[in-house]
Amino acid sequence: MYLPMDSQTIRSFVQEHETDDEPPDPRQDDEPPSPSLTCLSTHSSFHVSALSAEASCQAVLPSLCNSKTQDFRHRFYPGLPDARWNSWHWQLQNRICTPTALSRFLDLSLEEMGVFAELKTKLPLGVTPYYMSLLHGSAPGHPLRRTVVPTVHEFFKLPGEENDPLGEEGHTQMPGLVHRYPDRVLLLVSGFCSTYCRYCTRSRLVGRGKIYPSRSRLEKAIDYIRNTPTIRDVLLSGGDPLTLSDAKLDWILGRIREIPHVEIIRIGTKVPAVLPQRVTPELVRVLRKYHPLWMSLHFTHPEECTPEAYDACAMLADAGIPLGSQTVLLKGINDDVATMKALMHQMMRMRVKPYYLYQCDPVAGSGHFRTSVARGLEIIRGLRGHTSGYAVPTYVIDAPGGGGKIPLLPNYVVSSSDAGVVLENYENRLFTYPNPVGCPDGGCGSDNGVEGYI
Ligand SMILES: *Cc1c(COP(=O)(O)O)cnc(C)c1O
Numbered sequence: 001m002y003l004p005m006d007s008q009t010i011r012s013f014v015q016e017h018e019t020d021d022e023p024p025d026p027r028q029d030d031e032p033p034s035p036s037l038t039c040l041s042t043h044s045s046f047h048v049s050a051l052s053a054e055a056s057c058q059a060v061l062p063s064l065c066n067s068k069t070q071d072f073r074h075r076f077y078p079g080l081p082d083a084r085w086n087s088w089h090w091q092l093q094n095r096i097c098t099p100t101a102l103s104r105f106l107d108l109s110l111e112e113m114g115v116f117a118e119l120k121t122k123l124p125l126g127v128t129p130y131y132m133s134l135l136h137g138s139a140p141g142h143p144l145r146r147t148v149v150p151t152v153h154e155f156f157k158l159p160g161e162e163n164d165p166l167g168e169e170g171h172t173q174m175p176g177l178v179h180r181y182p183d184r185v186l187l188l189v190s191g192f193c194s195t196y197c198r199y200c201t202r203s204r205l206v207g208r209g210k211i212y213p214s215r216s217r218l219e220k221a222i223d224y225i226r227n228t229p230t231i232r233d234v235l236l237s238g239g240d241p242l243t244l245s246d247a248k249l250d251w252i253l254g255r256i257r258e259i260p261h262v263e264i265i266r267i268g269t270k271v272p273a274v275l276p277q278r279v280t281p282e283l284v285r286v287l288r289k290y291h292p293l294w295m296s297l298h299f300t301h302p303e304e305c306t307p308e309a310y311d312a313c314a315m316l317a318d319a320g321i322p323l324g325s326q327t328v329l330l331k332g333i334n335d336d337v338a339t340m341k342a343l344m345h346q347m348m349r350m351r352v353k354p355y356y357l358y359q360c361d362p363v364a365g366s367g368h369f370r371t372s373v374a375r376g377l378e379i380i381r382g383l384r385g386h387t388s389g390y391a392v393p394t395y396v397i398d399a400p401g402g403g404g405k406i407p408l409l410p411n412y413v414v415s416s417s418d419a420g421v422v423l424e425n426y427e428n429r430l431f432t433y434p435n436p437v438g439c440p441d442g443g444c445g446s447d448n449g450v451e452g453y454i
Pocket of ligand 1 (some may be wrong): 235243
């Protein structure tokens with residue numbers, strides 16, 4: 001089934017994946033260290049005071065009892081003060097980015113070891129200690145483990161897979177600025193992520209020093225936005241914009257906010273899931289100066305919805321930032337109704353509106369993550385009507401080649417005629433909606449086929 005790459009392709013793949021993955025240097029940050037945010041911090045409104053913490057955890061939301069992280073800290077970082085663990089700089093400095101470091105926490109499978117044999121240690125591997133605490137000691141098939149630990153399957157390129165599946169290069173006006181839709185623009189501020197998703201659609205760029213948050217590059221991109229009055233919506237992404245320092249973010253957001261035709265700014269980030277320690281009161285003070293500011297948060301699985309993630313989202317939501325989620329549909333990770341519904345319910349508890357469910361982009365080496373469109377439609381059918389309408393994301397395919405996002409909906413229209421449509425509801429019962437037959441645009445009159453008078 002897989003089309004194995006020939007050795008030349010593997011060599012160039014390896015070269016392309018040679019990483020220049022430098023975490024931001026905290027010494028260049030003129031910020032004080034982050035304050036301690038302990039796991040069960042007092043600013044969390046999660047804990048239902050009427051119940052004991054334990055009872056509320058078990059009864060309400062089992063995955064929010066994060067004893068996993070506590071046990072992990074005791075075992076691997078004994079004696080580490082809370083202030084260190086809860087500092088995002090510490091989390092970045094102690095990322096797991098080599099196979100040796102990885103094997104401290106996980107018994108690597110042959111498929112996982114195989115990838116390192118080929119790529120040496122150059123593969124952009126990165127996992128924060130916090131995220132590792134959610135998956136250490138797990139089996140190779142564990143959902144979170146699969147999203148961040150590479151396997152040999154990354155070497156296999158299926159028909160139709162591309163390095164740049166969304167054709168972003170074709171819409172790139174200058175390095176890191178993708179202008180596909182007339183009224184909104186995607187600005188890749190940095191190529192760095194604290195934790196790399198193995199299915200990353202931008203694996204051609206991220207973690208490899210190809211997009212650097214330099215002032216001169218960003219100035220040029222901001223000039224482009226200033227000189228393009230159709231742009232009313234600017235999306236900051238990357239890499240993960242929230243790995244920049246508060247000062248840098250303040251500068252970028254301030255410069256964009258000065259442009260009169262920019263109505264809204266959006267930030268796409270996975271920080272609440274993989275590095276919730278980054279969401280500090282200082283960061284929130286910076287962000288809230290630039291309203292209307294929206295955020296799209298990348299969450300993949302209910303096990304990411306820990307008290308830490310909850311607190312991070314609460315701080316952002318309390319700052320008046322509308323939060324939406326973006327989830328990639330991943331085979332064996334979240335491609336069943338029960339897991340997706342649980343994730344969407346967790347999002348709503350965290351005040352995150354499920355925004356998009358993405359069909360996994362056909363990026364080279366993503367075959368083991370991709371599932372069929374039929375499965376995605378089944379999941380949407382399993383949500384709509386079966387849970388809060390707010391919990392149902394829009395299922396989209398980002399069209400290969402650069403066509404933008406195209407929504408997909410299960411077919412609820414059984415038949416359609418001039419008289420009306422026959423529809424199927426969530427319980428598979430049929431209903432008819434009558435078209436206003438015989439009523440002209442100006443309104444209905446007595447001789448226009450009216451059935452009777454009310
Ligand atoms: C996804 C995306 C956007 C934003 O799309 P929305 O549907 O408005 O969220 C804008 N530009 C590019 C290049 C994108 O990929």
